[in-house]
Amino acid sequence: MPHKCTRCEKIFKDGDIAILDGCPNCGWNKFLFVHDESEEGDDAKSPDKQPGKKGLKEIDEFLSDQEPGTEEITKTEDEPEQDRIESLRINEPGSYELNLEALLERKEIIMAMKEDGKYVVHLPSVFDAKKKKKK
Amino acid sequence: MGLINKVKLNFSSMFKKIFNKKKARIGIYGPPNAGKTTLANRIIRDWTGDAMGAVSSVPHETRRARRREGVTIESNGSKVTLDIVDTPGLATKVDFHEFMAHGLEEDESKRRAKEATEGIIEAVKWLDDLDGVILVMDSTEDPFTQVNVTVIGNMEARSLPLLIAANKVDLPESSPARIRTAFPQHPLVPISALDGQNIDSLYEKIAQHFG
Ligand SMILES: Nc1nc2c(ncn2[C@@H]2O[C@H](COP(=O)(O)OP(=O)(O)OP(=O)(O)O)[C@@H](O)[C@H]2O)c(=O)[nH]1
Ligand SMILES: [Mg+2]
Numbered sequence: 131m132p133h134k135c136t137r138c139e140k141i142f143k144d145g146d147i148a149i150l151d152g153c154p155n156c157g158w159n160k161f162l163f164v165h166d167e168s169e170e171g172d173d174a175k176s177p178d179k180q181p182g183k184k185g186l187k188e189i190d191e192f193l194s195d196q197e198p199g200t201e202e203i204t205k206t207e208d209e210p211e212q213d214r215i216e217s218l219r220i221n222e223p224g225s226y227e228l229n230l231e232a233l234l235e236r237k238e239i240i241m242a243m244k245e246d247g248k249y250v251v252h253l254p255s256v257f258d259a260k261k262k263k264k265k
Numbered sequence: 266m267g268l269i270n271k272v273k274l275n276f277s278s279m280f281k282k283i284f285n286k287k288k289a290r291i292g293i294y295g296p297p298n299a300g301k302t303t304l305a306n307r308i309i310r311d312w313t314g315d316a317m318g319a320v321s322s323v324p325h326e327t328r329r330a331r332r333r334e335g336v337t338i339e340s341n342g343s344k345v346t347l348d349i350v351d352t353p354g355l356a357t358k359v360d361f362h363e364f365m366a367h368g369l370e371e372d373e374s375k376r377r378a379k380e381a382t383e384g385i386i387e388a389v390k391w392l393d394d395l396d397g398v399i400l401v402m403d404s405t406e407d408p409f410t411q412v413n414v415t416v417i418g419n420m421e422a423r424s425l426p427l428l429i430a431a432n433k434v435d436l437p438e439s440s441p442a443r444i445r446t447a448f449p450q451h452p453l454v455p456i457s458a459l460d461g462q463n464i465d466s467l468y469e470k471i472a473q474h475f476g
Contacts, residue, residue, distance in 0.1 A: 218382070224361030224375030226382040230412060233389045234419040 289475045290348040295401035297324035297354025300432040304458035305351040323367045325381035340469045345476020353384030397426040404431040404439040408447040429453040
């Protein structure tokens with residue numbers, strides 16, 4: 131799913147790592163998930179996903195109010211359990227922890243960022259689409 | 266045992282598929298500093314005369330994947346044309362202090378740490394587009410690392426043919442046998458990417474397995 135900057139409304143593609151530094155256009159650090167129509171019905175792996183209902187989702191929904199370093203991504207109604215494993219954590223600018231297993235296995239990248247006010251970016255990656263193509 | 270046999274079976278059928286194509290896209294993976302770029306440079310220089318990228322004793326030197334297309338390797342009558350992708354070193358932690366310890370400024374260190382992290386994500390994404398992997402390990406180091414175990418497990422799950430290059434055998438403390446014991450289910454070639462030791466065996470294995 132693409133991301134949309136909540137300030138300048140610019141849209142960024144799936145898994146665009148440019149937003150790791152905030153919005154490349156205006157510097158803002160909050161994004162919305164924007165539902166991509168073309169993805170509809172193609173997600174056989176996640177039967178409990180309801181694309182129509184999803185529409186826009188605040189990244190803040192993924193925030194929890196735990197202490198840095200111990201956070202867990204908040205469960206939301208239409209996200210399958212398996213997708214909520216954090217794959218990248220930003221402890222401070224320049225210090226990163228990667229969950230290689232999650233990166234390798236999951237179809238989405240979940241980033242927890244601890245700089246500039248904490249927020250979590252849930253990045254659907256390109257992995258899944260490519261894997262499907264292979265089958 | 267049963268599991269190992271099954272894995273082997275998968276690999277040989279995958280190898281056959283590639284064999285029929287005679288063209289394969291191969292990724293060079295491994296932890297930082299294992300010698301991936303040194304190996305990529307050697308392969309590309311030996312077969313095309315060109316070079317791939319910069320080598321450095323500072324980890325995470327390669328922070329973007331690089332691809333070289335159409336490298337034809339011939340050995341023992343087998344021939345294969347490879348697209349070779351040199352990838353950034355895989356790690357579970359990237360910290361700018363590591364770069365500062367190598368004498369880099371703080372800003373530059375932070376920039377590199379971020380690039381290295383993005384590079385790891387990029388390397389993982391490339392896996393979906395590959396026909397096989399050369400996993401480079403530094404044979405002077407303990408092979409039982411989280412990175413090696415996780416990567417090998419994932420490649421097995423993907424049925425991605427895997428060739429282990431046990432690198433740096435020119436160093437006296439190297440022990441390719443330790444790697445073989447750790448991951449006996451995969452073909453392994455002890456090499457020195459730096460001085461070229463045993464590199465012909467690697468080409469033979471590449472042509473045989475990927476070609
Ligand atoms: N002694 C010895 N040193 C080697 C060998 N291969 C590579 N090196 C050295 O190991 C260091 C790292 O080599 P690179 O080729 O940059 O390693 P890399 O795996 O590409 O590292 P990243 O790109 O940082 O992930 C350099 O100092 C190389 O000269 C080898 O076979 N023997
Ligand atoms: Mg390199």
